[in-house]
Amino acid sequence: MITCGIVGVTGYAGLELLKLIEQHPTIRLEKVISDSSAGMTLSELYPWLQTGPKILEPFQADALDGIDVLFLATPSGVSADYIRQLASFPGVVIDLSGDLRLPSGLYETWYGKPPVTETIQREAVYGLTEWNRELLTKAKWISNPGCYATAVSLALLPFVQHDWIDPAHIIVSACSGITGAGKGLSEKTHHAKSNENVQLYKIHAHQHIPEIEQTLFHMGGTEATVSMSTHLLPINRGIMATITVQPNDHVSEDEWVNRLQNAYMDEPFIRVQRGEPEIKSTVGSNYCDLWVYKEERTHRLTIVSVIDNMQKGAAGQALQNANVRFGFDETLGLLNQPQYI
Ligand SMILES: NC(=O)c1ccc[n+]([C@@H]2O[C@H](COP(=O)([O-])OP(=O)(O)OC[C@H]3O[C@@H](n4cnc5c(N)ncnc54)[C@H](OP(=O)(O)O)[C@@H]3O)[C@@H](O)[C@H]2O)c1
Structure with a gap:
């Protein structure tokens, strides 16, 4: 204890x-x-x-x-x-x-x-748990990743690590529920403005952009350039990042899914899916759900990553890091299913 x-x-x-x-x-x-x-x-x-x-x-x-x-x-x-x-x-x-x-x-x-x-x-040790366990076990200071950075980095790391995509052309369109902005009110988060609305904010200027690029470099071994637009959704929780990349290999969509599944085969909180992505599949849980689509017409790939900004994007991952740091089973206290409905 x-x-x-x-x-x-x-x-x-x-x-x-x-x-x-x-x-x-x-x-x-x-x-x-x-x-x-x-x-x-x-x-x-x-x-x-x-x-x-x-x-x-x-x-x-x-x-x-x-x-x-x-x-x-x-x-x-x-x-x-x-x-x-x-x-x-x-x-x-x-x-x-x-x-x-x-x-x-x-x-x-x-x-x-x-x-x-x-x-x-x-x-300080960067606490993207799945990619930094060894250093986390000895850390004094743990830097818990940002919510967008978690969703995007978990999706992209296998692709940059194995040189599957062109790292110079990564386009992210990401959206978050309103709790991502914390409890303080601002004009954008005020109910009258946020309800029944979708708003852009910090377009291509979000502070998680350098964090993602740094992570792809340190953990994926690749210098990457990321363009990211960020949107506020009229929901409480959840992040969906839709990432467009140019693949280096021309393999089938099935093969891309297999590659991603293999990359995360032993990870308790990463679920590579073949079904339709939706925010509700992770809200209230510490899971990160990933999908990959191949666009036959342009040969581009669309990778989708979904998390709960408050759990895998914040408190859940912080607890996962504490579990790793103190030698507990990494999933302790974190295996609840999403609320879904
Ligand atoms: N919300 C998310 O989805 C999310 C995701 C990833 C990371 N984070 C990060 O986690 C941290 C907390 O986020 P949050 O969403 O919980 O924020 P929040 O709802 O605004 O709460 C922040 C808390 O910090 C304390 N605080 C101390 N000094 C403060 C000050 N000068 N101004 C405002 N608050 C002050 C307050 O608690 P007391 O008055 O009780 O001290 C306040 O309740 C932030 O750094 C945020 O970037 C949040």
Whole structure:
């Protein structure tokens, strides 16, 4: 049994982690940390969860004795500030924000905020679990991947690793449910604007673009150029990334599916499907569903990747990484099926 703390437990990802950890057999929730709601009890905050009287505390780096793993479910910039204060914290830190994902220069360009120290950033292990297990088992800082980056990288890595596609021409059209933007309101996420609407945002400027390119390089061994347009859907959860690529091999669609199935044959959370892709097939679960279509007329391939942004795209993968880091069965607490309906 190990102990954990969650920082930012009033946010969407923090709540998702809380729900998952409440059901986890070998991780005990020891501290719930919240700057905005310190002093309240969890049961006041979420009466429907019936979590008991645990009191929310403000973040204090020197009050974390006995915590084995601390999850930071806080916005970029805020995580960086906490990480600087956690330099001598003896436990493991899993950060769900973008603050540990990119080297300083790239981080400043894409996030426009002061980076964490270069030493900490270099030490951080990128937590795309399926592709980095060995390093994760020894990590002190774990950088949990972004939601779009998870969906897109899991789909593309086998293709770039085996040189199956032209890495210079990768076009991604990705869409996300509204929880991807966190609980704060903005004009775009306001109900009147988001409901019954599909909106573009950060077109070709999303901060997950350099993260994906870096992942394809470090884990797939290929320098790739990714164009990505991002859309907000009028649904709560889920991401669908539709990726168009130019294949190097001219094999049948069946053969492409077989190749992808072989690549992920032993992965408990990656399901390569032959059926119609839909967001609901993963929402409420830690699965990533992949499809590949061959377009006979243009010889292009369309790869589709679907995840729940709150689970495989955030809290679920963070827990998967904690399982790997502490030597537990990777699927512990995570094998629930999608809600579907
Ligand atoms: N939502 C997703 O689908 C998703 C997917 C992948 C990654 N992430 C990342 O996970 C982190 C949390 O995302 P989220 O969607 O849960 O965000 P959120 O709903 O906005 O919650 C963030 C929480 O962070 C805490 N916080 C501390 N200082 C803050 C500040 N200055 N401004 C705003 N919040 C502050 C707040 O909790 P307290 O007041 O309780 O401290 C707040 O509830 C972000 O870095 C996000 O990029 C989210």
